[in-house]
Amino acid sequence: AQTVTQSQPEMSVQEAETVTLSCTYDTSESNYYLFWYKQPPSRQMILVIRQEAYKQQNATENRFSVNFQKAAKSFSLKISDSQLGDTAMYFCAFMPNFGNEKLTFGTGTRLTIIP
């Protein structure tokens, strides 16, 4: 069974600064996908970024980038030039590539951007 751990329940950062959210996971699979989802106060779950484990290059989406360390089973999210609209819960999630439809989520990190 896979597990996903987010060790930072809450974080806060000044607007325009950079913040990194941590995520580690445990799996015996060699091929899998990792995701970061954002959940603002509106409750909607929004996909932020996705990483394929077989790709060594870290995924990037505008101000969002990841630091994927496969050997260490670490998948952190970096938000650059943080904006007030980035205030949300952030969930890290894992899914094996084949044979299992289960998306396993971490418990989330509540991020607050301070004006």
Place this chain on the structure above:
Amino acid sequence: TAGITQAPTSQILAAGRSMTLRCTQDMRHNAMYWYRQDLGLGLRLIHYSNTAGTTGKGEVPDGYSVSRANTDDFPLTLASAVPSQTSVYFCASSEQGGGNQPQHFGDGTRLSIL
């Protein structure tokens, strides 16, 4: 684009009563999912369906049932609600099952069992 529509938005239900949460998607996605979100536990998969006519159990299926009569609809039924089923329920869909297809989520249903 509507995407995924969940109904109701919120509901208060007496323990022992039955309830069906509705989920409809207009993206013609083959795979659909139901999750519950509880404070401190993240989202946990209840049931899923890879294609119309098939369903599977997730991590926490007990007390819930689903059906997938067609591609668009994936209702979740609580036959006899208990207080521990108080939660926020999310429906999601993806083009196919598997991690190469990201899941898209509805806005959730907040359900309180008294």
